[in-house]
Amino acid sequence: AQTVTQSQPEMSVQEAETVTLSCTYDTSESDYYLFWYKQPPSRQMILVIRQEAYKQQNATENRFSVNFQKAAKSFSLKISDSQLGDAAMYFCAIMDSNYQLIWGAGTKLIIKP
Amino acid sequence: EAGVTQFPSHSVIEKGQTVTLRCDPISGHDNLYWYRRVMGKEIKFLLHFVKESKQDESGMPNNRFLAERTGGTYSTLKVQPAELEDSGVYFCASSQMGVPFSGANVLTFGAGSRLTVL
Numbered sequence: 001a002q003t004v005t006q007s008q009p010e011m012s013v014q015e016a017e018t019v020t021l022s023c024t025y026d027t028s029e030s031d032y033y034l035f036w037y038k039q040p041p042s043r044q045m046i047l048v049i050r051q052e053a054y055k056q057q058n059a060t061e062n063r064f065s066v067n068f069q070k071a072a073k074s075f076s077l078k079i080s081d082s083q084l085g086d087a088a089m090y091f092c093a094i095m096d097s098n099y100q101l102i103w104g105a106g107t108k109l110i111i112k113p
Numbered sequence: 114e115a116g117v118t119q120f121p122s123h124s125v126i127e128k129g130q131t132v133t134l135r136c137d138p139i140s141g142h143d144n145l146y147w148y149r150r151v152m153g154k155e156i157k158f159l160l161h162f163v164k165e166s167k168q169d170e171s172g173m174p175n176n177r178f179l180a181e182r183t184g185g186t187y188s189t190l191k192v193q194p195a196e197l198e199d200s201g202v203y204f205c206a207s208s209q210m211g212v213p214f215s216g217a218n219v220l221t222f223g224a225g226s227r228l229t230v231l
Contacts, residue, residue, distance in 0.1 A: 004155075037222075044116075045204060045222035091156065100169070101148070101220070103156035 002027045004092050006104035013082045014112050020067075021077045021107050023092030033095040034068070034075045038088040039106075048090070051075065079109075087111045115139065117223035119205050125229045131193040134226045138187070138207030145188050146208075146220065147180060151201035159203075162188060163210070195230045202227050 004025045013019035025034070036048040051059045051068050058066050063083075067076045079086055092104040118137040126132050138145050147159040159178070160170040164185035173180070177196070182188040192199055206220040 043202070043227075044224045045206075047219060047221075050219065093156075099144075100158045100161065100172075101146075101156075102158075103148075105153075105155050 002029075002032075002094055002096050002102045004094055004102050004104040006090075006092055006107050008107045009105070010108040010110065012110040012112055013079075015084060016081055018078060018080045019082055019109065021079075021090050021092075021109065023075045023077070023104055025073050025075060025092070025094050025102075027073070027094060027096070029097055032097075034066075035093045035095065035101070036064070036066070036075075036077045037091045037093060038086075039091065040085075040088040045091075049077065082111050084111050084113060117205055117207050117221050119203075119223035119226045121226055122224065123227040123229070125231065126195055127231050128197055129194045131191065132195055132228060134190045134192075134203050134205075134228070136188045136190070136205030136207075136223060138205070139221055141209065142207035142221075143185070143210040144208040144220075145182060146206045147188070147190055148204040148206065149201050150204070151198070156204065159190075192228070195228075197230050200228055200230045 006023050032053045034051045037045050038048050039045050049059050049061045049064050058068050063080045065078045089106045089108050091106045093101045120135045124132050143164050145162040148156050150156045158172040161168045162182045165182050179191045202225040204225045205223045208220050
C-alpha cells in the first residue's frame with residue numbers, strides 16, 4: 001500500500017522569505033507521479049507542481065520548486081519569495097497505477113506580513 | 114473554460130437525513146473522481162467514473178453512499194442515511210482521457226462540498 005506523510009501540520013514564514021514543506025512517501029511501484037496541491041481558504045484545490053518519478057531533474061514552477069530524492073522517497077516543496085497569497089493548506093500526493101491519488105494529511109502554511 | 118463545479122458548497126443536516134452532492138466536471142472530461150476529507154484527516158479516494166461507468170469504487174465506505182453519473186456528464190453522490198462520521202469536505206475532480214500521467218491526465222478539482230451532520 002502506498003502512503004504519504006507530511007510531518008509538519010503547520011508552518012509559518014515571513015513574507016518574502018523561503019519556506020520548505022516536507023513530504024515523504026512509500027510505494028513499491030517504479031513508475032509514479034508526485035504532486036503538490038494547495039487549498040486556499042476559498043477551498044479550491046489547485047495543482048502547484050508535479051514530478052515524474054523517472055525524471056531526475058527537479059520540477060520547478062516559478063517560485064515553487066521541489067527537491068525530489070527518489071532513493072530516500074522524499075519530495076519536499078520549496079516556496080521562494082513567499083507572498084501573502086501563498087497562505088493555504090498544502091497537500092502532497094502520489095498517483096498510483098490505478099490513477100488514484102494518495103494524499104498526505106496536509107500542511108497549513110501561514111505567511112506573516 | 115468553466116472549471117469543476119460542486120453544489121452545495123455547504124450542507125448542514127441531521128443524522129438520519131439524506132443529502133445529495135452534485136459535481137459538474139469540465140466539459141469533455143471523461144474521468145470523474147470523488148474524494149473526501151473527514152475531520153482534518155487525509156483526503157481519501159472514494160470512486161472513479163470513466164464516462165458513465167464506475168471504473169473503481171473501492172473507496173466507498175459503505176452502502177449508505179451511492180454515486181451516479183448520468184449520461185457521463187454530471188455526477189451525484191447521495192448519502193442516505195447520513196451519520197455523524199460522514200461530516201467532512203467532499204471533493205470532485207475531473208480529467209481528460211489521455212496518455213497516462215500526461216498533462217491531460219492532471220486532475221482539476223472543484224471547490225468541495227462541506228457536509229456537516231448534526
